[in-house]
Amino acid sequence: MKAALNLASVLDRWSRTVGHAAAWLIVPLVFMIVFDVVTRKVDFIRLYFSQFSIDYGYSVSTILQDMQWHLHGVILLLTFGFGYLANAHVRVDVFREHIRPRKQAWMEFIGLLLLAIPFLLAVSWESWILVSISYEQGEGSESMTGIPWRYVIKGFMLIGCIVLALAIFATLFRLAAYLFGTREEHEEARDALEIFNYEHHKPE
Template structure:
């Protein structure tokens, strides 16, 4: 388990490095948007390339930060239901969800996106909009993003197994805090009434 946990730490380090840096692209996208709007208002001219650059930047942030979001345990949950479950149950749901849903989904998208990107790259595909950009840089972000997400899914599986087996402490702040149901159950065990 020690080698797997070391692999998980390595994946986490790469994910965190990329996630922290790619977040700055939001600022770049905002600046591009502001410049584009200013030029459009001041000189009554614009370019589809500026608009496409904005969605390239936003898409890159979304795709490359998905793994970082998963690593930080910030993905969407149904808290109402999750908070009614014990920590052990939540750990098992996370583990099985990563194995049976996230891994196949990320793997399938990665598998399908590689030839999609290669075809675009080799053909020199460009946007259908007048003055549009080359498309392969946006398409390679899908490949890279789902590759990172797949690697991070493996890291999360390793960590969750480590937590379940007691090899490591809970890596997420708040994930191990007892939900209201656990607190109520412990009160009943002591003979207290709510």
């Protein structure tokens, strides 16, 4: 179990590193949104970029709007793993909130094995199909002046699945140590896991 905990730490670190890096994309995203609004709402700037589109065949506004949802998608997909590790997502199971941590761990362990991993495999496979079709078709923006190479942004679905898989397996290894390991391994895993509702925590 010690080896599993060490591997979980490595997977955790990779997933969090990607999530932290992706989170910084919110900065250029905000600037793009502000710049796009200014170029469309301030008359003399809007007229300048309209003429630019006529002269060069590129619509700055369309490109910026495409890039905005591209960055939204990348941020979402690359931070799923970090969000799960940090228990930042919404849990709606009211029954789970009132049971002891060991039963919470069993529910999480079984849920990851029976639901999360099969779902992740299905999404990864479907994502691969979508990326392949997009590449073969040379898919681009719906707008003639938008961003081409739509398969690049769709490829982040696969990358996001990989990052989320790192988080899921890190949690699985820690849960295994928590449930089946020695007392020392149990405590190390408990300290690393963030899935528990400590409002109702009782000493085990």
